[in-house]
Amino acid sequence: MKVTVVGAGAVGASCAEYIAIKNFASEVVILDIKEGYAEGKAMDLMQCASLNGFDTKITGSTNDYTKTAGSDICVITSGIPRKPGMTREELIGINAGIVKTVSTSLVEHSPNTILIVVSNPMDTMTYLAHKVTGLPKHRIIGMGGALDSARFKYRLAEALEAPISDVDGMVIGGHSDKGMVPLISHATRNSIKVSEFISAERLEQVAADTKVGGATLTGLLGTSAWYAPGAAVSGLVQAIACDQKKIFPCSTLLDGEYGLSDLCIGVPVILGRNGIEKIVDVPLSDAEKAHMAESAEGVKKTNGLLEL
Numbered sequence: 001m002k003v004t005v006v007g008a009g010a011v012g013a014s015c016a017e018y019i020a021i022k023n024f025a026s027e028v029v030i031l032d033i034k035e036g037y038a039e040g041k042a043m044d045l046m047q048c049a050s051l052n053g054f055d056t057k058i059t060g061s062t063n064d065y066t067k068t069a070g071s072d073i074c075v076i077t078s079g080i081p082r083k084p085g086m087t088r089e090e091l092i093g094i095n096a097g098i099v100k101t102v103s104t105s106l107v108e109h110s111p112n113t114i115l116i117v118v119s120n121p122m123d124t125m126t127y128l129a130h131k132v133t134g135l136p137k138h139r140i141i142g143m144g145g146a147l148d149s150a151r152f153k154y155r156l157a158e159a160l161e162a163p164i165s166d167v168d169g170m171v172i173g174g175h176s177d178k179g180m181v182p183l184i185s186h187a188t189r190n191s192i193k194v195s196e197f198i199s200a201e202r203l204e205q206v207a208a209d210t211k212v213g214g215a216t217l218t219g220l221l222g223t224s225a226w227y228a229p230g231a232a233v234s235g236l237v238q239a240i241a242c243d244q245k246k247i248f249p250c251s252t253l254l255d256g257e258y259g260l261s262d263l264c265i266g267v268p269v270i271l272g273r274n275g276i277e278k279i280v281d282v283p284l285s286d287a288e289k290a291h292m293a294e295s296a297e298g299v300k301k302t303n304g305l306l307e308l
Contacts (some may be wrong), residue, residue, distance in 0.1 A: 001025045001241045004068040004110070006102050007077035008032035008041045008060065010223075011118060014230025015075055015237075017045055020056040022234060024241050029068050030060045032078075038062060071110040073237050076102050076129070077229075079119035084219050091120045092305050096128055103129045114139045114275040116236055117251070118229065122175040124302045126251045126264040131306075138276040142251025144175025145266035147232040149249055151213035152182050155206045156189075159198050166190045172249050172266045172282075173295035177215055179265075181291045182207040186282065239271040252276050260296050263303060 003025045005012045009032075016028050032038040042060030049055065061067040068074065079095035099119050106113060115135065117126045126142035133140070148171035157164040168188050173181035184203050187194045195203065209216075217225040239246040250269050254260045257279050258267055268280040284292065 001073075002027045002029070002071045003237060003241070004029045004031060004071040004074045004106065004113075005077060006031045006068075006075065006106065007079070007119075008034070008038040009077065010226035011229045011233075012075070012077040013041045013045070014226045015077060015118075015233045016041070016058060017048075018230050018234035019237055020045060020049070020054050020058055021052050022238055023054045023056060024238055025056050027057045027059070029071065030058065031063065031065070031068060032060070033063050035062050065105045065109050068106060069109040071106070071113050073116065073240055074106045074110060074113045075116045075118060075233055075237065076106075076125075077118040077233075078102055079125075084222060092124060092302065095119050095121075095125060096306060099125045099128055100132050103133050107133045107135065114141065114240055116141050116143055116233060118143045118233060120175075120224075121302050123179075123251045123264050123266070123299045124306065127253070127299075127303055128306055130253050130264065137253040137255075138274055140253070140264075141236065141269075141271075141276060142175070142264055142266070143229070143233055143236060144251055145171055145249030146236055147229050148175060148180050148182075148210065148213070148266070150228055150232060152187075152206070152210040155209045155213075156187055156194060159202050159206050160189055160194065162189055167194075169194075170249050170268065170282075171210060172268065173292055174265055174299045175251065176295075176298060177211050179295035179298045180211045181288055181295055182210050183282070183284070183288060185285045185288065236271060240273060240275060243273040245270055245272045245277065247271075247280060250276065252279060254279075257281065258292065260292075263296060263299050265296055265299050 030038040038060030042058045119125045122144045157167045251264045269276045270278040
C-alpha cells in the first residue's frame with residue numbers, strides 16, 4: 001500500500017506521521033515545492049521509526065511527481081493555510097490553482113488512485129478535483145466532515161463531562177463556519193440521546209462552538225490547526241487501505257442524494273477499498289434539512305468563483 005501526501009507543512013507532516021505510526025502502509029511519499037523540505041520532514045519522521053515501532057518507509061521529494069507513481073491513495077494538503085480573521089472561502093484564488101495542478105499531476109502518474117482533498121475551501125476544492133481529473137465520483141473524497149465530527153464529539157464530551165469514548169456524533173454539510181450541520185438529533189452518549197443529559201440551550205452552544213472550531217484554533221495558534229486534521233486524514237486513509245467499511249461524513253459529489261446535485265458536500269459515506277462505497281441516507285429533522293439546504297447554497301456560491 002503506497003500513500004502520497006502532497007504538502008509537507010504541518011498538516012501534511014501530521015498526516016504522514018499518523019499513517020506511518022498506524023503501520024498499515026508499506027510506503028508514504030511526501031511531496032513539496034520547497035527545496036529539501038519534504039526530504040527533511042521524511043528523514044525526521046524516519047528517525048522516529050525505531051522509537052515508535054513502525055516499519056512504514058517514508059520518503060520525501062521536491063516536486064518530482066514520478067516518485068508518486070503507483071500510489072493507491074493520494075492526499076492533497078497543499079495550499080495556503082488560514083490566518084486569524086480569514087474564512088476558508090478567502091483561500092480560493094491561490095488554492096484553486098494549486099489543487100488543479102497537483103490533482104492532475106497525481107492522476108497522471110497514478111491513474112487508479114483515490115484522492116483525498118484537504119485544501120480549503122475543501123468542498124469547492126473537492127469539486128474542482130472532480131472537474132479537472134475526470135475520476136469516478138467514488139474515488140475523490142473531501143476530508144472536512146471527519147474533522148468537524150471529531151470537534152463536535154470533543155465539545156459534546158466537554159458539555160456532558162463524559163469520557164469522549166462514551167460520545168458519538170456527526171457533522172454533515174459544508175466545511176465552513178456557517179455551513180456545518182451538527183446532527184444534534186442523532187448525537188448519543190453510549191446509545192442514549194444527549195438531549196437526555198443536557199439542555200437544548202447547552203446543545204445549541206455545543207453546535208455553535210463546533211462550527212467555529214477551526215477559527216478558534218486559528219485565533220489561538222496564528223495559523224490553521226494540524227494535529228486533528230492529520231488524524232482525520234489518517235482515519236480515512238486507513239479505512240480505505242484496510243477495507244474497513246467504516247462510516248465517515250465526507251465531502252462527495254452528489255447526484256440527487258439529500259435532494260442535492262452537482263456539488264460536493266459532507267454526507268455520511270461508507271469507506272472501503274474502492275473509496276466511497278455507499279452514501280448513507282440519514283433522516284434529518286426539519287431544522288437540519290433547512291440548514292443543509294442553506295449550506296448547499298453557500299457551497300454553490302463558492303463554486304461559482306472557480307475558473308474551470
